[in-house]
Amino acid sequence: MQIRKLGQSALLVPAVGMGTWRTFDIRGNGATANARRVVDNAIAAGITFFDSSPMYGEAERVLSLTLKGRRSAVQIATKVWADTASQGWAQSRLSLLYFEGLIDLYQIHNLLNWQEHLGMIERLQEAGKVLAIGATHYSSLSFLELRRVMESERISSIQIPYNVEQREVEKDILPLAADLGLGVVIMRPFGGGSQLRRPPAESELAPLAPFGVTTWPQALLKWILSDPRCHTAIPATSNSEHVLENAAAGNPPWFGEEERKYVLRLAGK
Numbered sequence: 611m612q613i614r615k616l617g618q619s620a621l622l623v624p625a626v627g628m629g630t631w632r633t634f635d636i637r638g639n640g641a642t643a644n645a646r647r648v649v650d651n652a653i654a655a656g657i658t659f660f661d662s663s664p665m666y667g668e669a670e671r672v673l674s675l676t677l678k679g680r681r682s683a684v685q686i687a688t689k690v691w692a693d694t695a696s697q698g699w700a701q702s703r704l705s706l707l708y709f710e711g712l713i714d715l716y717q718i719h720n721l722l723n724w725q726e727h728l729g730m731i732e733r734l735q736e737a738g739k740v741l742a743i744g745a746t747h748y749s750s751l752s753f754l755e756l757r758r759v760m761e762s763e764r765i766s767s768i769q770i771p772y773n774v775e776q777r778e779v780e781k782d783i784l785p786l787a788a789d790l791g792l793g794v795v796i797m798r799p800f801g802g803g804s805q806l807r808r809p810p811a812e813s814e815l816a817p818l819a820p821f822g823v824t825t826w827p828q829a830l831l832k833w834i835l836s837d838p839r840c841h842t843a844i845p846a847t848s849n850s851e852h853v854l855e856n857a858a859a860g861n862p863p864w865f866g867e868e869e870r871k872y873v874l875r876l877a878g879k
Contacts, residue, residue: 784839
């Protein structure tokens with residue numbers, strides 16, 4: 611998802627981004643050097659959207675280190691995750707320090723205290739420190755509240771889980787996002803990794819080769835991005851080769867209805 615500074619609008623182009631949950635919550639020179647190799651490969655492969663959060667431990671700090679000297683070449687999506695307004699302001703100051711004074715997409719993580727934090731982010735946006743505002747939640751139990759935030763017309767993006775097993779957002783959230791013209795970032799594209807444990811045989815993936823798909827993770831990512839209501843999928847990885855495979859799934863051609871149904875059958879759905 612390519613974000614541009616035009617109020618809260620966004621130019622919505624399907625693409626693979628990169629998440630940092632767990633994989634960038636690391637310490638030590640060796641682990642940080644590996645994270646830099648992952649980011650090097652990501653950028654070389656055309657990935658420019660990186661998502662993080664204070665909730666992810668060391669992830670913001672490590673991501674900022676890997677991007678030193680090339681911050682302007684990427685888009686940073688991070689989050690506020692705090693019980694109180696004062697904690698939220700403290701988080702925002704640290705995040706802005708990490709990312710050189712600019713957050714491309716600032717999201718309210720899991721809608722925690724969203725009324726207060728939304729006002730804070732709007733003030734940061736007015737000051738030119740935030741380009742776009744978003745909200746996230748991982749649980750379908752909170753989708754009713756997420757709808758209320760979406761309908762407020764105060765955000766331009768949402769982040770939600772969507773994959774071949776977890777499809778609750780198809781009922782209400784994705785249609786509403788499309789109606790409102792919101793950007794959609796997809797977390798957990800592999801279902802937390804559970805969908806990668808039993809990949810189909812290579813011969814079963816062969817019908818998807820014309821779409822540039824040679825691996826099961828690529829099929830799962832392209833299944834998501836072939837839904838025009840979805841704009842960025844953010845798999846996390848600590849493997850510098852896997853990030854190259856993931857990036858390739860963000861290129862057309864896209865699956866049609868039959869190919870998406872075929873992927874569901876391969877997944878046993």
